[in-house]
Amino acid sequence: MKEKAMEKLKSADQYLEQHEKIFAVLSVAGLIALVIPFYWFGLYTVPMADDYSMVLGTHNAWEATHSVSRVLYSALVEMASRFMTWSGSFTDMFVQSLLPGLGDYNMYFLVSWILITLVLFANFYFGKCVIIDVLKASKEKWLIITSVVTIMQFECIPSVYDAFYWFVGAIGYTSGYAVKLILLGMIIRELAGSEKTTVVKYIMTAAFAFLLGGTDYGATSVSLICVFGCMWIWGIYTKRKRTYIFLVTLSFIAAWVIGLLAPGNAVRAELLPEPRGFLFSIQQALIVGAMKIYQWVSPYMIIMPLLFLPFLISALKQCKYRFYCPAVISFLSYGIFSSVYAPTIYANYGAIGDVTGYTNNAIYLIFVVLWVFNLTYWIGWILQRFSMEKQQDTEDKKRFSISLYYISAVTLVCMMVCVAHIPRDYNSFELFHWIRTGTMQENKQAYLAREKIYKNSVGQDVVVSRITPPIASTGGGDITQDPNNWVNQCIAAYYGMKSVRLE
Incomplete structure (x- = not known):
């Protein structure tokens, strides 16, 4: 009886080892199922707060002329006005003036659909650049790992409404995370390649970096500048593509500095108390960063990566790169993560450690990426430091079982969702709950009646x-x-x- 069970287990393991596509399909299917409520919920959302003030000029231009060129011109005028009176994030100001539907309630669903799709695209593009282009792993591993990481982000993002359903708030932070992740993927892909960087790539990447330098100049930009600093160290050490790194960094920082020096920032600062000290802000950011890491490294963050761990190990065992000094990498990651809190602390924007929901969303998305990066780096270091081949045993009783591993991992996930937490603690379940009960449909009808x-x-x-x-x-x-x-x-x-x- 025992021999038959072992034989079936061995057969199942061999089948799964040879059919990564099954896991890839299941991972993508799971992601799609969990993302559907996010899109569905968006059908019942409407404009709010800053959406109206940012879109007033472009809306009036469309009503008066029905000309796309006049709408774009109006967006440029709004951007210039805000640059002088409110904020230096010129790219954000321009995009925020182009609210899909220009304030029409029935068109507002496009906001969430565009933002959700943008984050999905950014995650999968960045995942491809790292997993396929750098680690040289299979497409199946790319789909599995990226799907699980995306689920980790979507299900526990702190303020789901601000993340996808409020246009002005989401453009500044959620989309700021997404577009900067795309830029980072482009850079990593270029640095991993052996071919010479073309003039077209220089121009395209530098132009894209300049535009992104005009987005949120706080959390997402400061963390990216820290990453650029690490790339500079890498470029100096390896003597590879230093001109490319310099040009992209210079383009981004030039736009970022232009935004910081905007007259509108001074006007806005008059509404706040005196700024805190520079060194004090860094010190407090490191403290707040440590506190947030302690808060967010939960069973959820430990259990979910188990779903892609075997495929990550398989990819890392074939990786040609060496993983040096993992403790140093983790310390740098801690510094990068903590840096996101420094701008709000320096600006004296509320109590130390308190950030608005839309800012916290971007910080959480960055945290998940850094968390998975550190897991990957430490596992790569362990595999290279302690060769797994020395620990292998030819006897079946010591053979690693993929089937039993996944039964255990899925059981832990189910326990976490159904026992340790109420399902509505996760965003997909909560969004679906309010749709299923008809609450969102009733709200949308009430909003449409109000719009009339x-x-x-x-x-x-x-x-x-x-x-x-x-x-x-x-x-x-x-x-x-x-x-x-x-x-x-x-x-x-x-x-x-x-x-x-x-x-």
């Missing part, structure tokens, strides 16, 4: 009923009972009303 009132009340004082979304935004918000509130004024200006408030 707005459109039919030009020049009037308007009073509307409160609508309470089941998942709130931490940054944006609805109108209040005060007609002089900035959100109320933005919406009144957008629809041409004299004023608007809650009853």
